[in-house]
Structures are given as C-alpha cells and as structure tokens.
Amino acid sequence: MPDFRLYNSLSREIEPFAPADGHTVKLYACGPTVYNPAHLGNYRTFLFEDLLRRVLRMRGWAVEQVMNLTDVDDKIIKRATERGQTIRQVTDPVIGIFHDDREFLRIQRAEHYPRATDFIAQMIALVRRLEEKGVAYKAEDGSVYFAIDKFPGYGKLSRLDTREIKSGARVAQDDYAKENAQDFALWKSAKPEDEACEAAWDSPWGRGRPGWHLECSAMAMAILGETIDLHAGGIDLQFPHHEDEIAQSEAATGKPFSRFWCHGEFLLTDGAKMAKRVGNVSTVADLRANGVSAAALRHFMFSTHYRKQLNLSGEALEGSVEAVRRVGDFAERLERERAGTPGLAEAAETLLVEVANAFGDDLNAPRAMGALFEFITAANRELDVRGKDAEALARAREAFRQVNAVFDIVPDRVVEDATLAAWVEQQLAERAAARQRRDFATADSVRKALEEKGIAIEDSPTGTRWKKVH
Ligand code: AMP
Ligand code: ZN
Numbered sequence: 001m002p003d004f005r006l007y008n009s010l011s012r013e014i015e016p017f018a019p020a021d022g023h024t025v026k027l028y029a030c031g032p033t034v035y036n037p038a039h040l041g042n043y044r045t046f047l048f049e050d051l052l053r054r055v056l057r058m059r060g061w062a063v064e065q066v067m068n069l070t071d072v073d074d075k076i077i078k079r080a081t082e083r084g085q086t087i088r089q090v091t092d093p094v095i096g097i098f099h100d101d102r103e104f105l106r107i108q109r110a111e112h113y114p115r116a117t118d119f120i121a122q123m124i125a126l127v128r129r130l131e132e133k134g135v136a137y138k139a140e141d142g143s144v145y146f147a148i149d150k151f152p153g154y155g156k157l158s159r160l161d162t163r164e165i166k167s168g169a170r171v172a173q174d175d176y177a178k179e180n181a182q183d184f185a186l187w188k189s190a191k192p193e194d195e196a197c198e199a200a201w202d203s204p205w206g207r208g209r210p211g212w213h214l215e216c217s218a219m220a221m222a223i224l225g226e227t228i229d230l231h232a233g234g235i236d237l238q239f240p241h242h243e244d245e246i247a248q249s250e251a252a253t254g255k256p257f258s259r260f261w262c263h264g265e266f267l268l269t270d271g272a273k274m275a276k277r278v279g280n281v282s283t284v285a286d287l288r289a290n291g292v293s294a295a296a297l298r299h300f301m302f303s304t305h306y307r308k309q310l311n312l313s314g315e316a317l318e319g320s321v322e323a324v325r326r327v328g329d330f331a332e333r334l335e336r337e338r339a340g341t342p343g344l345a346e347a348a349e350t351l352l353v354e355v356a357n358a359f360g361d362d363l364n365a366p367r368a369m370g371a372l373f374e375f376i377t378a379a380n381r382e383l384d385v386r387g388k389d390a391e392a393l394a395r396a397r398e399a400f401r402q403v404n405a406v407f408d409i410v411p412d413r414v415v416e417d418a419t420l421a422a423w424v425e426q427q428l429a430e431r432a433a434a435r436q437r438r439d440f441a442t443a444d445s446v447r448k449a450l451e452e453k454g455i456a457i458e459d460s461p462t463g464t465r466w467k468k469v470h
Contacts, residue, residue: 004016006260008261009238010156014361019229020229023062024063025229026228026229027065027231027232028231030068031068031069031070031113032098035094036276037094037098038098039275039282040297042234043101043107043301044266045234046067046102047107048301050108052232052363054405054408063111066114066219068113068220069091070116070212071087071091072116077199081197086198088117091115095115104288104294105294105297106295116219119222120201123218124204125218126186126214126248127144127203127205135147135251139170141172142189142206143186145185146244147183148167148182151250154243156243157238157243164178164181170182174213175241176240184213184240187203187205187210189208194207217252226249229260230258230259231257232261232262232263235266267309267311267312268311269282270311295324295409296321298409300316300320307362327411330379330400331418332414334396339386343385343387344382344395347375347379349399351372351374354371355368355372365407368407369407375400424453431443431464434446
C-alpha cells in the first residue's frame, strides 16, 4: 500500500499518518451541541469524519472513536430557561434525533458518545491540575480562568501572533473571535438560571458549570488517554475551541494532546455558511421530505474535497440522485451476472490501486469517486461481452464491495432488494426441502409467507423462479 498522508492543521503540511501504536487510531471528533437537531452543515463535518474513519479501517487499522455530546452550554441553558425545563429535558430528545439522523445517513457508530454532564468530576480534576501548575486562577466573578500568557504554546494551532495574546483580559462566553484571544473560562460560577435548569454542580470553587472547551479536553483524555492520534472537527472550531483544548490538555500533562488536527471546510447555502444564526439551515428531515436518499447526500458530500467549501443546491443534489442510481443499477447487475472477462478483473485491480492512492493523498474522495465511476463504465463494457471468467466477476464484486464500504452510496432500493432476495432464496430452499420430505403443509405455508410479501413463485423443471409482483 502507498503511504497514507493527511493534512495536519498543526504543521500546515500534508504528512504521513499512522497510529502511534501501529494498530488502533485514537480519534476524537467534536460532536453536536444538542439544543436543536443538527443541520446539514454539521453533517458535512460528521460525514467527513465518517469517511475518515472508514478509510482508516480500509487501511487495516482499528479505530477507537469518541464523539462527545455537548449537553451543557450557554445555548442549551438559554433554551431550557425559555421553556422552563431542565437541560436534560432539552437535550434528551435532541440526542435521540441525532442518532436517528446519523443512522439514516449511514454514519458508522463511534465507540463512545460521552455526554459532558457525565464527566463533571473529570473536568473538575483537570481544572485542579491546571491550578497546581499555576495556569488557572479564580477571578472576582467567582469563575476560574486559564491564563493564556502562562502557557508558551498558546496560539500554535491558529498561529496567533504573540502581540495578539492579551494577558489578564478575560472572556466568559464560549465562542469569541481571534482578535479577542484572552483568558478563557474553565469553570463558570453558577447563576440563578443555571440552578433553575439543573446546570450547576458543586466544585472546590463553589457551585458552577464547565466551560465548553474544558469538556472536550477532559472527555478525550479520560477515554482515549493523554496523547491521541487524531482530533477532527469543522474549520470554525480551530479557534478558539481547539486552541483552548490544546492549552488545557498540554499545560496539565506536559505532553502533546493530539498528534494530528484535521479540519473540514464549511457547507454553504447561496454562498453563506450554513448556520442556525444565519437562518439558512436544512436538516435531515427536510432531505427526507424531498425524497433525497442518504446515498445521494453522501455522494454529494464526497464529491468535493473536505478542505474545500461546498455549496448545497437542488441542482447538485439532483445530479447526485442520478449518479447513485447508476451505482445502484451497477450493483444489481454485478449480482445478476454469472461471469466476466479478464478485462473485468483488470478494471477491478485498477480501481483498488487508484482508490488507495487517492485516499492516501489527504483523503482525496473526489478522485476516488472518479475512479469508481470509471470502473463502472469499464466494467459495464466488459460485462456486455458476456465472458466466461467467474473469477473475474468475483474480483469485480470484491473491489466494488471494498470501495462501497467507504462511500456507502448504493441507494436503499438496491440494499432492500438484496436483503429481500436473500430472504426469498432462503424461503425457497426451505420449501424445496419440505417438498423433498413430502411435508406439503410446510411447503404451502412458505408459499403463503412469500405471497404476503408480494413474491410470486413458479415451479419449472429447472427449478423455482420468483418475482416481485407489487
Ligand atoms: P456545533 O453543534 O455547532 O458545535 O457543531 C458541530 C460540528 O459541526 C462542528 O464540528 C462544527 O465545526 C460543524 N459545523 C457547523 N456548521 C458547519 C457548516 N456550515 N459546515 C460544516 N461544518 C459545520
Ligand atoms: Zn470539542
């Protein structure tokens, strides 16, 4: 296999990547803030991480992935206060929707989905460690802050100029601009509205709650260890979120926090970042209402490199619907055919080499997608010849399976049909066995079960044929 190379935001270079232990990639991806269902912009990032995860596995590594669920923050508290609910009452249903949407989009399940509110003890312990190192201090407002001028590495990810690092000035809210690089809140003292919605905990500094950045540092280190292989997220998280995660983790441990940092670019609508506050969001529910399949959305997202901006439009989605139809027709044909030609085996070989090269070159999914469609054209041409090489067909099926294991873009109809076909074949085998032993009652009940699913069967001297009648 060729090298596997990834762009590392920390060095601003494409570097060879492999997990530190040579076996399991410790991957942390910043998850959703669960006050509202995630939108397709969020899902562009989560799909980029799904692609990354699947490519790492295709390379033969295991992946241990954490995606946190931010279930306490400024926005959640605001929502709970408006509704007179607790933060749990706001976040529980949104987490349910997140997993439904994730499954619909065929995003593989991560190994861990920690909720921030389940890791308060680890967060408090981390702030204590930072106090001991002399980089955290309690301010007059009762909150605990990180002193950025005490940590020499501050700004290395987002390349802050030392002149931009203001000592002593403080910022309490979670999100702020780069021009305002200031001491940021690790632990925020509780206000009455925090208490009212159950977003306050006991701590050595009095009642309070964690800052957003602290949540990720504590959960990543508690689950994956003090140095992880790869940390991913959307480009907007680079500053301040990831810069602050690095500061908190490295100031506490003295070790590198993550070896690689990977950031995905934005999804836009009409040229503007898709964002709740801009009001231009669409959701998975909208997608489903418009009959756009997960396969089509995945094709759309993976046809642009993850470090380039991507504009969502109806036209582009239609193109993807058409493209995955072609993939589905081809998948069906591969199942139907009985043999191929030596040329088919060659095309399969080329596909695997080109896809490995493309993914190994900073996850170049559009190039890999191009290779897949070239393969489909070449394979269709070879299959038209009606060759006799069963081994060649098996290779084509295997190559297609491997590439689709990453993209996962065969549309539902075909997936459902394949599942149905497997079930029908199994029923027919049972029926044949029953008839063999002259157990006609069982044979009849199998026929009835098939009819109930809209399957008509026809016995002939060469065996039983079946077809779907509705
Ligand atoms: P949030 O729930 O806002 O914390 O965001 C969850 C993830 O979605 C983060 O990794 C963000 O960087 C990412 N994200 C937010 N908006 C977009 C967008 N328009 N395009 C791509 N990723 C986004
Ligand atoms: Zn995070």
